[in-house]
Amino acid sequence: MFLMLFLPQKNTNAVSIFETRMLFQKSATEEVSCKKMMTILNPYNETNNILLGGYYGCAKMMMAKYAINPINKLAYFSQGKKILERCIAIEKENIELRFLRLTIQCNAPKFLGYHTSIKEDKLFLTNSITTIKDQQLKQMISLYLATSNN
DSSP states (O other): OTGGGTSOOOOTTOOOHHHHHHHHHHHTTOHHHHHHHHHHHTTOOTTTOHHHHHHHHHHHHHHTTTOSSHHHHHHHHHHHHHHHHHHHHHOTTOHHHHHHHHHHHHHSOGGGOOOTTHHHHHHHHHHHGGGOOOHHHHHHHHHHHHHOOO
16 A cells, blocks of 8 residues: 555556547537547646647637537637637647647638638648548548538
């Protein structure tokens, strides 16, 4: 018993990037997944985990789809946009963050004015796809680029 106090403890609260990616994909059509993603990623931002912070920003933006009140919709979207853009500002060459922004911008209503980086991000991803070692990420991006209307 005494020894157990000094053994390294496994962090059972750690967020898996695999689970996060799955929730991100499901959040486009499932409010429950979006809420879950917001809950598990709430502690993350550009200061403690840039990638998970970026996903948290996306979760907030996607939550706007499920909010009923227009003021809440705009608040969710605006807050999430700020978080994601701060993460990208810190890691401009992060392929996954640029992919997240592309997917959000391609699906955001035009009146929100959040579509100015679509061409830049698509070109960046197209040029970077061969450098991706993570097969899950590579598959997600390849599939999106092949099937997206933008």
